[in-house]
Amino acid sequence: MQVRQLGDSDVQVSAIIFGAWAIGGWMWGGAEETDAIEAIHASIEGGATSIDTAAIYGYGRSEEIVGKAIKGKRDKVQILTKFGLRWDSTEGQHFFDWDDEENGAKTIYRNARKKSIIHECEQSLKRLGTDYIDLYQCHWRDSSTPVEETMEALNQLLKDGKIKAAGVSNFTVEDMERARKVCPIASDQPPYSMVLRDIEKDVLPYCRKENIGVIVYSPLQRGLLTGKFKPDAKFKEGDHRANEKHFQPENIKRVNAFLENIKPIAESHNVTLGQLVIAWTIAQPGVTSAIVGARDAQQCKENLIADRVKLSKEEVEQINKHLESLKLEPAAAK
Numbered sequence: 583m584q585v586r587q588l589g590d591s592d593v594q595v596s597a598i599i600f601g602a603w604a605i606g607g608w609m610w611g612g613a614e615e616t617d618a619i620e621a622i623h624a625s626i627e628g629g630a631t632s633i634d635t636a637a638i639y640g641y642g643r644s645e646e647i648v649g650k651a652i653k654g655k656r657d658k659v660q661i662l663t664k665f666g667l668r669w670d671s672t673e674g675q676h677f678f679d680w681d682d683e684e685n686g687a688k689t690i691y692r693n694a695r696k697k698s699i700i701h702e703c704e705q706s707l708k709r710l711g712t713d714y715i716d717l718y719q720c721h722w723r724d725s726s727t728p729v730e731e732t733m734e735a736l737n738q739l740l741k742d743g744k745i746k747a748a749g750v751s752n753f754t755v756e757d758m759e760r761a762r763k764v765c766p767i768a769s770d771q772p773p774y775s776m777v778l779r780d781i782e783k784d785v786l787p788y789c790r791k792e793n794i795g796v797i798v799y800s801p802l803q804r805g806l807l808t809g810k811f812k813p814d815a816k817f818k819e820g821d822h823r824a825n826e827k828h829f830q831p832e833n834i835k836r837v838n839a840f841l842e843n844i845k846p847i848a849e850s851h852n853v854t855l856g857q858l859v860i861a862w863t864i865a866q867p868g869v870t871s872a873i874v875g876a877r878d879a880q881q882c883k884e885n886l887i888a889d890r891v892k893l894s895k896e897e898v899e900q901i902n903k904h905l906e907s908l909k910l911e912p913a914a915a916k
Contacts, residue, residue, distance in 0.1 A: 583597060583629025584889060586871060587870075588747060589768040589795040589870075590766065591717075591747035591766070592746065593747045595660055595797070595870065595871050596630045598860065598886060598888065598889055599630065599873045600622060600625040600873075600875075600876065600882065601799065601873040601875035601876075602639060602875070603639050603644065605621070605639075605640075605644055615647055617877055617879070618647050618651070618877065619647060619650060619651040620878060621876045621878050621882045622648065622882075623651060624876075624880075624882040624883050630889075631659045632660040633648055633659060634662040634664075634771075636663055636664035636721055637663065637664065637706055638667040638669065638690070638721065641685060642709055645709035648710060649710040649712070650711075653711060661716050661717075662716060662719065662749075663710070664720070664751055664771075666699070666732075667692060667721050667722065668691045668693045669688045669690055669691075671698065672689070674693030674698070675726040677692045677722070678690050692721075692722050693727070694720055694723070694729075694735075695727050695732075696731050696734055696735040699732065699736070700738065700739070703715070713744075714745060714746060715744065715745045715746070717747045718747070718748060719749035719750055719771055720732055720736075720750045720753070722751065722752050723750075723757050729760045729761050732761070733761045733764035736748035736765045737764065747769075748765050748768060749770065749771065750769070751770065751772070751799075752771070752773075753772075754785070755785060758789075758792075768794070769797050770789055770795075771798070772785055773798070773800050774796075774800070774801065774866075774869070775798075775800055775803040775807060776901075777807070777828060777837060777908065781798075786868040790867065795870040796869050796870050797872075797873060798869055798871070798872050799872075800873075801859065801860055801863040802856055802859055802860070803837075804828070806828050806829060807841065808854070808855060808856035809838060809841040809845075809855040811834050812834065812838075813832070813835045815829065815834065817829075827910070827912065833910045833911055836911075840904055840908045847897050847901065851893075853888070853891055857885070857887050858891065861891035862898065862901055864888070874888075
């Protein structure tokens with residue numbers, strides 16, 4: 583597995599990072615803890631030693647599962663977690679409301695105030711069963727709090743040895759410019775996939791220029807780019823994909839047609855479409871790593887094969903040419 587330096591920090595991460603959102607169950611329609619722990623163990627054994635989670639995932643459950651999985655293995659892994667989304671406090675900026683059968687109704691607030699961050703860090707450390715976090719990231723920009731206050735908290739945590747590096751997630755270039763004046767940023771974590779390439783306009787060039795790591799999430803567009811979805815796909819209750827633009831029937835149809843066009847490249851490397859998509863993602867200039875989720879060990883092992891795929895310049899150009907002709911329908915008005 584390729585290991586890559588995270589910006590100017592001392593933290594190194596695997597090119598493929600285990601994504602622990604789905605194992606928290608939240609927004610993914612449930613998850614089995616035993617399967618999740620086995621998946622994390624498979625990730626570590628396969629060389630993808632970096633694990634990305636967040637306090638909000640399953641309202642702490644994801645971090646707790648990660649903590650159980652890494653027990654006795656802490657020196658082999660890099661823990662990346664996120665703060666700033668509170669379900670247990672009404673301070674800050676209202677983000678959204680969520681209701682599911684397992685947890686009931688919750689109101690989520692963006693809260694990146696210093697006091698809240700220090701508190702959240704202590705809670706995450708307890709759930710994870712560790713005394714330090716390798717990369718601590720602001721999950722979303724909280725517009726009710728000056729970004730300078732947020733970064734002051736991260737500076738404090740760095741000074742106290744609670745975290746090794748500070749990062750951000752879903753930040754714009756302007757946000758990062760302000761943040762970096764207070765505290766060094768090791769990385770930004772934006773969404774990025776073959777069918778969602780907004781960061782190529784400004785975030786990716788900026789991070790390359792300033793040597794800021796870019797850890798992308800949803801490279802498989804939440805499973806869509808595996809080619810396993812049909813236009814009439816049905817989702818479990820509590821699965822957020824049901825209302826997501828990319829999973830509308832017409833868009834699934836168009837994406838599947840695109841995937842059929844690049845299938846010969848996957849076959850020439852003896853890999854699946856999903857593995858090809860991950861390989862393309864981590865080969866993009868400026869992308870440090872890609873976060874890929876897995877619910878069980880087998881899925882995880884399949885994902886890690888992507889690191890062995892070395893695409894030629896011609897193959898990348900061929901994929902990009904097909905991408906240019908892929909047009910998706912906008913989200914339906916509600």
